[in-house]
Amino acid sequence: MMKVSFPHMGNAYxxxxxxxxxxxxxxxxxxRPTRKTIDIGALHAPEFVCLPFKVNLGDNLRxxxxxxxxxxxxxxxxxxxxxxxxxxxHQILRDAGFDFDSILLGRxxxxxxxxxxxxxxxxNLALGWFRAFRHFKRKAEAVDKLEIESRWIRPLExxxxxxxxxxTEGLSLIHEARSxxxxxxxxxxxxxxxxGVELDKDREEPLRIAVLGEIYAVLEPALNxxxxxxxxxxxxxxxxxxxxYKWLFRPLKTDPRITLGEHRARRVARPYVAYVLGGEEHQxxxxxxxxxxxxxxxxxxxxxxxxxxxxxxRTILPRIESEFDIPVLNLCLDEHASPIGVATRLEAFVDLxxxxxxxxxxxxxxxxRD
Amino acid sequence: xxxxxxxxxxxxxxxxxxxNMVKVGIPRALSYYRYxxxxxxxxxxxxxxxxxxxxTGKRLLEDGVRHCVDDICVPVKLFYGHVLDLADSVDHLFxxxxxxxxxxxxxxxxxxxxxxxxxxxxxxxxxLPPIIDFVVDVQNTSLKSSAKKLAGSFGVTGAGARRAxxxxxxxxxxxxxxxxxxxxxxxxxxxxxxxxxxxGSGSRPDPGSTRGADLNIALVGHEYLIFDPFISHNIPRxxxxxxxxxxxxxxxxxxxxxxxxxxxxxxxxxxxKELLGAASHFLSRDDIDGVLLVVGFACGPDSIxxxxxxREVRTxxxxxxxxxxxxxxxGEAGVATRVEAFVDLxxxxxxRIPAPGPxxx
Numbered sequence: 001m002m003k004v005s006f007p008h009m010g011n012a013y014x015x016x017x018x019x020x021x022x023x024x025x026x027x028x029x030x031x032r033p034t035r036k037t038i039d040i041g042a043l044h045a046p047e048f049v050c051l052p053f054k055v056n057l058g059d060n061l062r063x064x065x066x067x068x069x070x071x072x073x074x075x076x077x078x079x080x081x082x083x084x085x086x087x088x089x090h091q092i093l094r095d096a097g098f099d100f101d102s103i104l105l106g107r108x109x110x111x112x113x114x115x116x117x118x119x120x121x122x123x124n125l126a127l128g129w130f131r132a133f134r135h136f137k138r139k140a141e142a143v144d145k146l147e148i149e150s151r152w153i154r155p156l157e158x159x160x161x162x163x164x165x166x167x168t169e170g171l172s173l174i175h176e177a178r179s180x181x182x183x184x185x186x187x188x189x190x191x192x193x194x195x196g197v198e199l200d201k202d203r204e205e206p207l208r209i210a211v212l213g214e215i216y217a218v219l220e221p222a223l224n225x226x227x228x229x230x231x232x233x234x235x236x237x238x239x240x241x242x243x244x245y246k247w248l249f250r251p252l253k254t255d256p257r258i259t260l261g262e263h264r265a266r267r268v269a270r271p272y273v274a275y276v277l278g279g280e281e282h283q284x285x286x287x288x289x290x291x292x293x294x295x296x297x298x299x300x301x302x303x304x305x306x307x308x309x310x311x312x313x314r315t316i317l318p319r320i321e322s323e324f325d326i327p328v329l330n331l332c333l334d335e336h337a338s339p340i341g342v343a344t345r346l347e348a349f350v351d352l353x354x355x356x357x358x359x360x361x362x363x364x365x366x367x368x369r370d
Numbered sequence: 371x372x373x374x375x376x377x378x379x380x381x382x383x384x385x386x387x388x389x390n391m392v393k394v395g396i397p398r399a400l401s402y403y404r405y406x407x408x409x410x411x412x413x414x415x416x417x418x419x420x421x422x423x424x425x426t427g428k429r430l431l432e433d434g435v436r437h438c439v440d441d442i443c444v445p446v447k448l449f450y451g452h453v454l455d456l457a458d459s460v461d462h463l464f465x466x467x468x469x470x471x472x473x474x475x476x477x478x479x480x481x482x483x484x485x486x487x488x489x490x491x492x493x494x495x496x497x498l499p500p501i502i503d504f505v506v507d508v509q510n511t512s513l514k515s516s517a518k519k520l521a522g523s524f525g526v527t528g529a530g531a532r533r534a535x536x537x538x539x540x541x542x543x544x545x546x547x548x549x550x551x552x553x554x555x556x557x558x559x560x561x562x563x564x565x566x567x568x569x570g571s572g573s574r575p576d577p578g579s580t581r582g583a584d585l586n587i588a589l590v591g592h593e594y595l596i597f598d599p600f601i602s603h604n605i606p607r608x609x610x611x612x613x614x615x616x617x618x619x620x621x622x623x624x625x626x627x628x629x630x631x632x633x634x635x636x637x638x639x640x641x642x643k644e645l646l647g648a649a650s651h652f653l654s655r656d657d658i659d660g661v662l663l664v665v666g667f668a669c670g671p672d673s674i675x676x677x678x679x680x681r682e683v684r685t686x687x688x689x690x691x692x693x694x695x696x697x698x699x700x701g702e703a704g705v706a707t708r709v710e711a712f713v714d715l716x717x718x719x720x721x722r723i724p725a726p727g728p729x730x731x
Contacts, residue, residue, distance in 0.1 A: 047695070048668050049677075081670050087636070273486055274489060275485050278482055279482070311442050315439050
């Protein structure tokens with residue numbers, strides 16, 4: 001039996017493992033990446049490759065130690081380095097003495113990947129893919145709903161950490177669901193768990209911060225020191241411009257909302273970045289402008305050290321900051337970043353934003369949900 | 371100021387006042403090493419007076435570093451320095467935007483920083499003269515139409531623009547031919563644009579004076595790193611002094627690179643493809659004793675290609691390969707020590723291999 005593994009990215013593992021296990025493969029999910037994973041990855045990776053590479057490499061190593069015999073990764077030829085991750089990482093692991101099979105989606109071609117599961121799938125292959133895709137989509141949507149809901153509840157929670165606890169509980173319910181019906185039931189149960197979190201009614205209106213930048217840095221808690229939770233527990237509503245759901249379904253072009261959003265972002269960003277750079281540059285630029293227009297209090301720009309597209313955004317953002325009058329905090333993350341350093345800067349930033357809001361007279365605008 | 375550009379100050383003044391020529395500045399960094407003769411002839415054909423920034427120096431680099439984001443690669447910081455050097459003395463700044471420079475069946479790109487270069491400069495430096503943003507995107511628009519657009523902004527149309535482009539393309543061909551002969555870019559530029567005349571600056575790489583060279587070292591890396599004598603601490607001359615002949619990446623013909631690349635498909639960065647092809651070519655040649663891979667710190671594409679070269683291209687039979695990482699803090703002594711050690715080790719291994727029988731120790 002094929003034992004497949006893939007690197008972590010936020011909660012993407014829930015949907016991806018549903019996809020693969022419905023194709024009859026055994027899924028090996030490495031434990032959530034930690035500082036140790038990053039250290040091990042950095043040990044084997046090229047020196048100044050971007051941080052996601054090192055984390056993914058660490059994840060893959062962990063998975064191989066846990067007995068995985070097949071590693072899956074997205075691959076492609078873009079201007080950004082991400083397209084080469086799989087190729088180089090798998091070579092590094094082979095040189096380190098591991099023996100495994102690679103699935104490089106994009107490099108191998110759709111047909112090869114499609115047929116790879118002919119042996120493992122139970123019954124008809126096309127039906128298997130259809131079933132797997134439906135589970136994949138349903139779970140991704142459920143996780144997305146939960147994440148959005150928790151974002152709303154966390155800054156107002158009465159008891160510290162109760163929202164995050166409910167979210168973790170809810171996510172594991174969805175992860176364990178085996179059929180479409182079970183997924184739906186798990187989602188409603190998880191939502192009621194989150195709904196049961198006691199809210200502090202007297203809390204002042206929370207600050208709103210848009211979190212954007214390089215997608216992996218925004219979505220992977222191991223890399224950004226769980227920034228969403230950290231902000232939430234400081235009483236700040238954080239709104240990531242990208243989400244795992246958008247990232248998974250963008251290339252599939254099945255959801256017109258995502259495709260339209262991409263087009264819109266490109267259009268808004270065009271005066272600042274005229275050409276496609278291969279990363280999330282349009283979302284970063286358009287997200288900052290959008291946050292300013294929507295009356296957010298600030299923007300948090302996260303990117304890994306040496307990230308090419310985001311470094312270009314980093315040079316452009318100060319101009320947007322002054323043109324649109326929105327404070328931006330740039331946080332560059334690498335394997336040497338310390339949680340204390342990040343926490344200090346976040347606290348200072350949030351303090352400044354609170355003062356800024358107080359200075360700017362009562363807004364009186366009621367908080368609306370996105 | 372070097373000889374390539376400024377004929378004389380009076381002539382420039384004459385050009386500016388009497389001929390009413392626009393002064394266009396080209397920074398001596400990044401794509402300068404590849405396309406300068408092309409741009410110079412094109413711009414002059416359109417009636418502009420072309421000025422190049424000074425050679426890289428300490429002050430210039432410091433200026434660049436101060437105005438640039440911290441964690442970007444050195445070549446971009448250098449580019450900032452060269453732009454600032456020109457800012458006060460020209461009417462227009464010429465900054466190329468290299469989106470795609472080769473037409474193939476697959477999508478090709480250059481580094482994202484080369485694609486976004488004009489955007490970065492526009493957004494982060496103030497008080498600059500207007501920027502001529504010359505787009506090279508041969509996958510989507512032909513060079514001809516880009517040149518036509520440029521000509522239009524100079525008020526030149528029709529036959530005049532065509533003539534200027536033809537002359538420029540012809541010059542670029544001559545330049546590439548000169549590079550293939552093993553001339554360094556600065557010398558090649560001087561040779562093909564010899565109407566400039568005058569004496570050159572003393573600090574350019576000059577590998578010609580090799581005394582009894584017994585080693586052949588191939589230098590693989592981006593031209594803007596290797597051939598900027600300040601940032602590379604003049605590696606070509608260091609090698610020459612150590613009695614090693616340097617072969618450059620610019621000497622590998624495109625056909626050879628294409629043939630080598632058949633073994634390593636799936637790369638979309640044009641310049642990195644050249645690096646990979648050239649490295650593969652040099653690593654399989656018998657007359658090359660060592661390959662020196664020069665990369666800039668924080669260079670995105672190089673971090674991947676360097677790894678592919680060391681893991682996929684290098685075999686046990688290939689000559690020694692050393693990677694040298696350069697940034698703005700790299701000291702001259704550090705580079706010198708490593709290059710010396712590399713050359714010494716190659717020499718030593720060479721004397722030891724033919725020794726017959728058991729080791730004397």
